[in-house]
Amino acid sequence: MHETATLSTQTHGTQQALPDQLLLALKNMLEDRCSTSMAIRERHGSDESSYDPMLPQAVVFAQTTEEVAAIVRLCNYHQVAIIPYGAGTSLEGHVLALRGGVCLDLSQMNKMVAVHAEDLTATVQAGVTRKQLNLEIKDCGLFFPIDPGADASIGGMAATRASGTNAVRYGTMRENVLALTVVTADGSIIKTGTRAKKSSAGYDLTRVFVGSEGTLGIITEITVKLYPLPEAISAAVCSFSNTTDAVNTVIQTIQMGVPVARVEYLDENGVRAINAYDKLNLPEKPLLLFEFHGSAHGVQEQAELVQEIAAEHRGGDFEWASRPEDRSRLWAARHNAYFALLQMRPGARSISTDCCVPISRLAECINDTQLDCERQQLIYSIIGHVGDGNFHVLMMIDPHDPLDVAKAEGVNSRMVTRAIAMDGTCTGEHGVGLHKMDFLIEEHGSGAIRMMRTLKQAFDPNNIMNPGKIISWDAPNE
Amino acid sequence: MHETATLSTQTHGTQQALPDQLLLALKNMLEDRCSTSMAIRERHGSDESSYDPMLPQAVVFAQTTEEVAAIVRLCNYHQVAIIPYGAGTSLEGHVLALRGGVCLDLSQMNKMVAVHAEDLTATVQAGVTRKQLNLEIKDCGLFFPIDPGADASIGGMAATRASGTNAVRYGTMRENVLALTVVTADGSIIKTGTRAKKSSAGYDLTRVFVGSEGTLGIITEITVKLYPLPEAISAAVCSFSNTTDAVNTVIQTIQMGVPVARVEYLDENGVRAINAYDKLNLPEKPLLLFEFHGSAHGVQEQAELVQEIAAEHRGGDFEWASRPEDRSRLWAARHNAYFALLQMRPGARSISTDCCVPISRLAECINDTQLDCERQQLIYSIIGHVGDGNFHVLMMIDPHDPLDVAKAEGVNSRMVTRAIAMDGTCTGEHGVGLHKMDFLIEEHGSGAIRMMRTLKQAFDPNNIMNPGKIISWDAPNE
Numbered sequence: 011m012h013e014t015a016t017l018s019t020q021t022h023g024t025q026q027a028l029p030d031q032l033l034l035a036l037k038n039m040l041e042d043r044c045s046t047s048m049a050i051r052e053r054h055g056s057d058e059s060s061y062d063p064m065l066p067q068a069v070v071f072a073q074t075t076e077e078v079a080a081i082v083r084l085c086n087y088h089q090v091a092i093i094p095y096g097a098g099t100s101l102e103g104h105v106l107a108l109r110g111g112v113c114l115d116l117s118q119m120n121k122m123v124a125v126h127a128e129d130l131t132a133t134v135q136a137g138v139t140r141k142q143l144n145l146e147i148k149d150c151g152l153f154f155p156i157d158p159g160a161d162a163s164i165g166g167m168a169a170t171r172a173s174g175t176n177a178v179r180y181g182t183m184r185e186n187v188l189a190l191t192v193v194t195a196d197g198s199i200i201k202t203g204t205r206a207k208k209s210s211a212g213y214d215l216t217r218v219f220v221g222s223e224g225t226l227g228i229i230t231e232i233t234v235k236l237y238p239l240p241e242a243i244s245a246a247v248c249s250f251s252n253t254t255d256a257v258n259t260v261i262q263t264i265q266m267g268v269p270v271a272r273v274e275y276l277d278e279n280g281v282r283a284i285n286a287y288d289k290l291n292l293p294e295k296p297l298l299l300f301e302f303h304g305s306a307h308g309v310q311e312q313a314e315l316v317q318e319i320a321a322e323h324r325g326g327d328f329e330w331a332s333r334p335e336d337r338s339r340l341w342a343a344r345h346n347a348y349f350a351l352l353q354m355r356p357g358a359r360s361i362s363t364d365c366c367v368p369i370s371r372l373a374e375c376i377n378d379t380q381l382d383c384e385r386q387q388l389i390y391s392i393i394g395h396v397g398d399g400n401f402h403v404l405m406m407i408d409p410h411d412p413l414d415v416a417k418a419e420g421v422n423s424r425m426v427t428r429a430i431a432m433d434g435t436c437t438g439e440h441g442v443g444l445h446k447m448d449f450l451i452e453e454h455g456s457g458a459i460r461m462m463r464t465l466k467q468a469f470d471p472n473n474i475m476n477p478g479k480i481i482s483w484d485a486p487n488e
Numbered sequence: 489m490h491e492t493a494t495l496s497t498q499t500h501g502t503q504q505a506l507p508d509q510l511l512l513a514l515k516n517m518l519e520d521r522c523s524t525s526m527a528i529r530e531r532h533g534s535d536e537s538s539y540d541p542m543l544p545q546a547v548v549f550a551q552t553t554e555e556v557a558a559i560v561r562l563c564n565y566h567q568v569a570i571i572p573y574g575a576g577t578s579l580e581g582h583v584l585a586l587r588g589g590v591c592l593d594l595s596q597m598n599k600m601v602a603v604h605a606e607d608l609t610a611t612v613q614a615g616v617t618r619k620q621l622n623l624e625i626k627d628c629g630l631f632f633p634i635d636p637g638a639d640a641s642i643g644g645m646a647a648t649r650a651s652g653t654n655a656v657r658y659g660t661m662r663e664n665v666l667a668l669t670v671v672t673a674d675g676s677i678i679k680t681g682t683r684a685k686k687s688s689a690g691y692d693l694t695r696v697f698v699g700s701e702g703t704l705g706i707i708t709e710i711t712v713k714l715y716p717l718p719e720a721i722s723a724a725v726c727s728f729s730n731t732t733d734a735v736n737t738v739i740q741t742i743q744m745g746v747p748v749a750r751v752e753y754l755d756e757n758g759v760r761a762i763n764a765y766d767k768l769n770l771p772e773k774p775l776l777l778f779e780f781h782g783s784a785h786g787v788q789e790q791a792e793l794v795q796e797i798a799a800e801h802r803g804g805d806f807e808w809a810s811r812p813e814d815r816s817r818l819w820a821a822r823h824n825a826y827f828a829l830l831q832m833r834p835g836a837r838s839i840s841t842d843c844c845v846p847i848s849r850l851a852e853c854i855n856d857t858q859l860d861c862e863r864q865q866l867i868y869s870i871i872g873h874v875g876d877g878n879f880h881v882l883m884m885i886d887p888h889d890p891l892d893v894a895k896a897e898g899v900n901s902r903m904v905t906r907a908i909a910m911d912g913t914c915t916g917e918h919g920v921g922l923h924k925m926d927f928l929i930e931e932h933g934s935g936a937i938r939m940m941r942t943l944k945q946a947f948d949p950n951n952i953m954n955p956g957k958i959i960s961w962d963a964p965n966e
Contacts, residue, residue: 128743129846171688182686184695185663200935206844207876208660209913210649210699212920212928212958213940217662217695221688238745265606267716308786366684368607398685435687442690450690457678461947462691468946469939480690 025110028067032088036070036112039080043071043118054093054113057100058160058348060359060409061444064106066093066113073118075191075199075230082228082474083197085112091477094224096166097139099158101362102443104170104223108478114228116165122146123231131188131205133233136165143234152236155180158439159345165229170441171221175344178264178397179271179303180237182439187220191231195470205233218465223441224476226469240271240303244313245337246328248300248320249293253277253380255323256296257373260396262319264369268312272301273397277380279354280347280391287350288343293326298396299344300328301337347393348404355389355406361418363445365429366400366438375432376401379425386417400438427452442480450480503588506545510566514548514590517558521549521596532591535578536638536826538837538887539922542584544571544591551596553669553677553708560706560952561675563590569955572702574644575617577636579840580921582648582701586956592706594643600624601709609666609683611711614643621712630714633658636917637823643707648919649699653822656742656875657749657781658715660917665698669709673948683711696943701919702954704947718749718781722791723815724806726778726798727771731755731858733801734774735851738874740797742847746790750779751875755858757832758825758869765828766821771804776874777822778806779815825871826882833867833884839896841923843907844878844916853910854879857903864895878916905930920958928958 036044045051046068055065072078085092091111098105107113119135120142126132127150134143141161143154156167157174166172168190173182180186189203192215202215219227250256253275260273276284276297285292300316302309317328331337343350352360367375376392383390383403394401403425407414426436426449436449451459466473466481477483514522523529524546533543550556563570569589576583585591597613598620604610605628612621619639621632634645635652644650646668651660658664667681670693680693697705728734731753738751754762754775763770778794780787795806809815821828830838845853854870861868861881872879881903885892904914904927914927929937944951944959955961 126846126848128848130743131846171686171692173686177686181663184686184692185659194935194939198935198938200939201933202936204908204913204931205846205911206878206907206913206916207847208649208651208655208662208844208878208916210915210917210919211913211924211931212699212937213704213943214649214662214695214699215932215936215939217692218943221690221692226691238743240745265608265716267718305786305789307789308783311783311785366686368604368609368683369685370604370606400684400686429684430682433683435682435684435689437688438684438686439688441688446689453682453689454693455679457672457676458680458693459690460676461672461678461693464946465691465696465943468942 028090028110029088032084032090033068035084036068036081040070045069054095054098054105054115055107057098057103057105059101059103059445060361060407061103061106062409064108065110066107067110069113069115071115071118075193078114078193078228078230079197079199081112081114082193082195085474086195086197086472089472089474091474092228093476094169094228096137096163097161099160099162099166100170100443101440102445104441104443104479106444108483116163116230119230125150126205127152129205130236131233132236133231134164136163136230136232138164140164140167147236151239153239154234154236156183156186159348164232164234168220168229168232169222169224171439173395173439175272175274175395177395178273179269183220184217186235187216187232188235189233190216190219190229192219192227192229194227195472195475221441223443223479225466225480226475242306242309243301243303243337244309245299245301245331245340246313247292247340248298248328249295249326250298251295251324253296253376254373255325256298257376257396259298259320259323259325261369261372263316264397268315270300270312270316270397271303272299274299274344275394275396275401276347277392280351280393283350283354283391284343284347287346287353288339290343299340351391351404351406358406359409361405361407361422362402362440363422363425364400364402364438364440365425365434365436366398367429367432367434369399371432371434372396372399375428378428379403379421382421382424386421388417388421398438399434444479447480447482506568506588507566510562510568511546513562514546514559518548523547532573532576532583532593533585535576535581535583537579537581537923538839538885539581539584540887542586543588544585545588547591547593549593549596553671556592556671556706556708557675557677559592560671560673563952564674564950567950567952569952570706571954572647572706574615574641575639577638577640577644578648578921579918580923582919582921582957584922586961594641594708597708603628604683605630607683608714609711610714611709612642614641614708614710616642618642618645625714629717631717632712632714634661634664637826642710642712646698646707646710647700647702649917651873651917653750653752653819653873655873656751657747661698662695664713665694665710666713667711668694668697668707670697670705670707672705673950673953699919701921701957703944703958704953720784720787721779721781721815722787723777723779723809723818724791725770725818726776726806727773727804728776729773729802731774731854732851733803734776735854735874737776737798737801737803739847739850741794742875746793748778748790748794748875749781750777752777752822753872753874753879754825755870758829758871761828761832761869762821762825765824765831766817768821777818825869829869829882829884836884837887839883839885839900840880840918841900841903842878842880842916842918843903843912843914844876845907845910845912847877849910849912850874850877853906856906857881857899860899860902864899866895866899876916877912922957925958925960
């Protein structure tokens with residue numbers, strides 16, 4: 011029960027009172043874009059995690075980087091916590107106001123700053139969502155591949171180093187952010203990079219901030235890489251009688267270097283949930299969803315090769331989704347899996363955890379985790395971006411039933427320990443937030459954690475930037 | 489003349505005397521692996537740049553991470569500078585001992601730690617060179633794509649965020665390092681990551697150290713990604729009557745998303761030099777060298793598409809190097825270009841600079857730089873990894889002729905200003921070293937430089953880690 015300990019320590023801290031002077035200054039600057047209404051505070055004090063809400067005392071809506079800088083300078087002067095908020099789709103409690111403070115909502119920063127189609131780059135404000143970005147660039151024949159399940163904001167995705175179904179081919183936010191505009195803890199505005207595809211010009215500030223979860227500075231603009239829409243796309247599903255055969259198909263596909271664009275695993279429970287939620291008729295057995303990108307011939311070649319590999323592992327026939335609308339439906343269903351699973355236990359919340367292991371260990375890690383879930387008699391599903399060695403466990407629990415929580419946290423804890431023992435990581439893409447801080451030491455060791463704390467202290471000496479995330483608020487994380 | 493100013497300030501600093509106690513302790517620990525002989529100090533106080541040697545007072549040869557840690561603890565106690573040294577192939581003065589100190593040679597740390605062929609990863613000690621690594625993994629059917637011209641050490645390549653000819657397809661050290669073992673400035677040993685392909689578990693310490701040029705800590709082990717050897721490889725050269733046509737061919741190839749594995753540009757001077765040095769008979773005109781990786785059919789398809797693009801831009805016929813030995817000869821010639829060009833002016837040294845711009849601006853940037861070189865009547869060549877928007881200018885000069893140096897530094901300075909104005913970077917892959925510190929402000933702005941200084945101070949409070957590189961020794965870099 012690593013988390014319980016951490017959470018109790020942190021959440022029981024005193025909520026700071028917001029200085030009147032600060033609130034007055036914010037209201038003067040932002041007028042009705044500074045709110046203390048309970049409804050707005052409640053919406054901003056919760057996310058898609060299973061945590062109870064933790065409310066900020068005020069919510070401010072910024073529209074420009076300069077406004078963000080002014081807000082940060084005010085909060086820094088008063089030493090009040092700032093919690094950046096994008097689309098509120100975090101699964102690990104990133105946006106919860108542990109001890110109050112000011113929630114900085116960036117959703118009104120939703121402008122495209124520039125599309126440089128000729129350079130395959132776009133610069134967007136932090137509140138632009140991934141679907142909005144893709145709509146804006148579609149006419150240029152380009153797309154942005156990173157797709158966490160939710161329609162998250164690009165700023166939030168950069169802050170949590172998000173990935174999704176296409177990462178196996180196109181990488182994660184780590185590889186696809188070229189440059190950031192960041193407001194630092196003292197309210198300065200910096201640019202961390204250029205639009206050059208590569209650079210050796212000094213420290214990689216871009217990747218210092220990517221994945222920093224709002225704890226080192228606030229990302230206000232993001233320059234990302236874009237990709238030409240593939241000449242041909244095809245998608246298929248393939249069922250297996252057991253997890254091992256499905257996952258071994260993936261392992262071999264990756265080891266052979268087949269450049270699959272997407273390969274997703276859903277267990278039986280996941281398939282059953284999306285069948286019900288999305289009115290599909292997929293066989294209720296372990297399933298792989300593939301997508302292939304390339305030239306018409308290249309796509310066919312990849313598909314044939316993967317079909318052979320699947321057949322060797324006793325996979326069923328490939329069912330093709332050749333029309334774009336069939337593909338969209340399939341991928342929408344995959345992205346809805348989280349909501350579909352919630353329907354499996356009405357009124358429940360989901361503890362959604364993830365880990366990532368070297369590809370050769372994936373079948374073992376999934377099988378052992380599945381066995382653990384079964385033993386605990388949980389309502390759960392394991393689904394994942396298996397081409398990266400990354401999978402998710404979604405457990406439908408009653409967050410107010412201590413036994414339920416203990417069961418789920420036990421599974422989570424053992425999964426993380428298992429992944430780390432395989433030289434993997436405690437989170438492939440969800441981030442640390444409130445939920446995985448104590449696993450960081452297990453994964454990185456106390457020396458590396460000390461360097462992380464050094465970085466946090468140097469960049470945010472007053473501990474005002476989303477405090478209590480990644481690095482615990484008071485007690486050293488070691 | 490940005491650099492001249494910086495250099496004179498820095499190099500004229502007093503050389504610290506090495507405390508007897510430190511030297512004694514190092515000799516006790518390392519015996520004959522601690523040397524103060526002039527020959528060894530001279531070899532370690534120079535690199536492939538045009539700088540005069542700057543000698544360390546002692547050179548130590550470490551064989552394990554624990555030894556590195558012990559050496560760092562001693563130097564930290566005595567507040568003596570440590571300059572890490574891999575293969576000595578820097579082009580920007582990274583290994584020069586500005587004011588003396590201890591040079592830490594890692595070339596005897598040349599062991600393979602682990603090859604996990606089934607996960608497409610390898611862990612190596614810092615002194616393993618890229619050619620050695622590729623020899624070691626060849627029998628597994630794998631390769632490591634990053635190939636700076638020289639046979640650099642993997643540790644040095646990580647420290648300078650190196651790339652090379654394959655980066656257009658496979659990325660640079662930024663994308664291909666999974667984890668590092670680092671000795672920090674206080675002599676602690678940390679691990680920055682795992683073998684998982686992706687992670688959202690806290691700050692990206694791996695990429696804090698990749699590209700930090702030994703100024704934040706000493707990289708002693710590196711875990712890198714490996715790739716399956718492609719089923720098919722083909723290479724070809726194609727000549728053009730002018731630079732614009734050649735570079736526009738590249739721009740369109742990239743914009744269309746053709747997954748070329750390599751695309752290199754050589755100007756007429758470059759071709760002439762490698763013809764002479766490598767006994768080739770390439771037409772002495774602007775040249776593109778292509779390599780295609782994939783399935784047999786995929787390679788053919790890519791090649792046909794690029795041939796069409798080249799033909800639209802008035803390119804000559806593709807000359808194919810289909811036999812492995814022909815390809816090896818061609819790429820060896822490309823990698824030897826630096827040495828070939830030195831032969832164009834016997835006794836000269838090369839000022840080798842590089843920059844990187846968004847792909848659509850590449851033809852303009854190269855043309856203007858070429859014109860500048862011609863105006864200055866330099867003996868020079870422009871060659872580059874043009875698929876990334878990255879190119880090099882090699883200028884053969886007499887480093888003791890002030891006029892020669894001024895001409896070359898003028899070209900360099902104007903090229904950097906040009907690249908930055910195009911939203912590019914002052915160095916795509918050579919690094920900052922001594923030569924490009926003053927351009928960092930021009931590129932990043934004073935706010936970002938302040939954050940880089942904050943990072944340096946936090947990680948290396950006594951300024952003992954390769955001091956005077958990236959961040960200037962005394963004067964704030966702003």
